[in-house]
Amino acid sequence: MIRFANAxxxxxxxxxxxxxxxxxxxxxxxxWNTEKALQELKVAKTLVYANLGxxxxxxxxxxxxxxxxxxALGTIPICRKQGYLEALLLQLTDIAAQHDKPLxxxxxxxxxxxxxxYQKWGFELVQNxxxxxxxxxxxxxMTRSNV
Amino acid sequence: MSYLKICILCLFFGASVWSxxxxxxxxxxxxxxxxxSWSTRDMNLFEKVxxxxxxxxxxxxxxxxxxxxxxxxxxxxxxxxxxxxxEKLKISEADRKKLSEYSTKEVDAELERISYVLMFVDLKExxxxxxxxxxxxxxxxxRKYQAKIKYAEPAA
Numbered sequence: 271m272i273r274f275a276n277a278x279x280x281x282x283x284x285x286x287x288x289x290x291x292x293x294x295x296x297x298x299x300x301x302w303n304t305e306k307a308l309q310e311l312k313v314a315k316t317l318v319y320a321n322l323g324x325x326x327x328x329x330x331x332x333x334x335x336x337x338x339x340x341x342a343l344g345t346i347p348i349c350r351k352q353g354y355l356e357a358l359l360l361q362l363t364d365i366a367a368q369h370d371k372p373l374x375x376x377x378x379x380x381x382x383x384x385x386x387x388y389q390k391w392g393f394e395l396v397q398n399x400x401x402x403x404x405x406x407x408x409x410x411x412m413t414r415s416n417v
Numbered sequence: 418m419s420y421l422k423i424c425i426l427c428l429f430f431g432a433s434v435w436s437x438x439x440x441x442x443x444x445x446x447x448x449x450x451x452x453x454s455w456s457t458r459d460m461n462l463f464e465k466v467x468x469x470x471x472x473x474x475x476x477x478x479x480x481x482x483x484x485x486x487x488x489x490x491x492x493x494x495x496x497x498x499x500x501x502x503x504e505k506l507k508i509s510e511a512d513r514k515k516l517s518e519y520s521t522k523e524v525d526a527e528l529e530r531i532s533y534v535l536m537f538v539d540l541k542e543x544x545x546x547x548x549x550x551x552x553x554x555x556x557x558x559x560r561k562y563q564a565k566i567k568y569a570e571p572a573a
Contacts, residue, residue: 282544322495323554324540348501348536 272361275316275328282325283311283318290344307342314341317361319354327354329362331373337413338366340375359391367416379408388412448487450494450562460486462519466527469512475531475538478551483568488538491558493530496537503536505529 275283287307302310314330327345331338340362345355366373375393377384393412402409444458463486467474475492479485506528516524545551558564 281546285543285546322499324499324544346540348503352500 271320272317272358273320275311275318275325279316279318279325280308280312283316283328284308286325286328286344286346287311287342289346293347302342310341317358319358321349321354327358329355329358331362333369333371337371337374338362338369340373356391363414363416366414370416372416373414375412376402376409377412378403379410385410385412445567447483447568448490448564448566450490450564453490455486455490462516462523462527463489463531465516466508466524466531469508469515470506470531472531472535475534476542476551478542478548480570484555484570487564487566488555488558489530489534491555491562491564492534492538492541494562495558496533499537501536503532506532506535 288304291302291304291307311328311330314332316328316330318325319327326349327343329340329343331340333339343355343358362373373393375388376399377388379398389412391414393414395410396413397411398408399411400408444456446454446456447460448455460482464482474485475488476485479488508524508528513521513524519527541554542551545554559566
């Protein structure tokens with residue numbers, strides 16, 4: 271079931287986030303520290319996929335005048351490759367279409383797995399912001415129109 | 418009736434009652450859910466396998482042995498619906514010998530069940546975080562799978 275997260279979901283989302291963070295093999299490309307990420311989950315709008323009451327995947331986003339910007343997303347490692355995140359993205363795409371705005375996201379230039387996934391989902395590279403991350407790496411801005 | 422006959426009859430009935438009680442104690446039905454019933458024999462296997470796996474319980478929030486066993490059966494059904502296949506737990510041949518009163522098929526089925534349940538309950542517990550929310554979930558499982566409890570439940 272896909273739904274918007276509410277305040278009660280915060281502890282569950284913290285756990286999901288922690289599991290995702292723990293599974294990251296290359297911390298350099300994972301630029302969110304836990305505290306910052308949990309703060310984001312509180313202030314952003316978050317769509318969650320709940321399977322039998324367990325939150326297995328989420329996408330957090332913020333709405334600006336120009337776009338819906340995806341700020342964080344992920345799936346519990348043991349629940350990956352089951353289409354949860356893709357289902358959430360399709361839902362977010364519908365929301366973006368209703369608002370007549372494109373989707374934006376940023377990704378670390380060395381995070382090739384994520385880049386490939388976003389490209390598969392129809393995101394296109396539009397900008398390269400150099401020296402964006404503390405490690406001196408660039409962030410790639412990608413966008414997906416409603417078309 | 419002679420005194421001897423009465424004595425023999427008493428011995429016969431006494432033995433018969435004793436053997437019935439013994440049979441009930443050996444394999445008493447603890448609960449049923451949907452169309453399955455689970456007995457003390459099943460619980461013994463569950464507890465022996467858990468001991469071999471060095472696991473104290475499925476959840477520290479279970480109210481005693483019976484509820485932990487009930488949780489293992491109800492959450493297994495949920496875990497199957499959840500759609501994630503966990504890595505199957507294994508035990509040594511020496512440990513299998515400790516379970517010789519059970520068939521290989523029974524032991525393997527128990528190991529598989531526990532693999533699913535530990536994965537699923539761990540996820541659930543970490544997201545529930547509080548015992549009162551766990552109790553609500555447990556009650557939901559009992560209703561969903563029509564659990565009919567035949568053992569004495571701990572006082573609320």
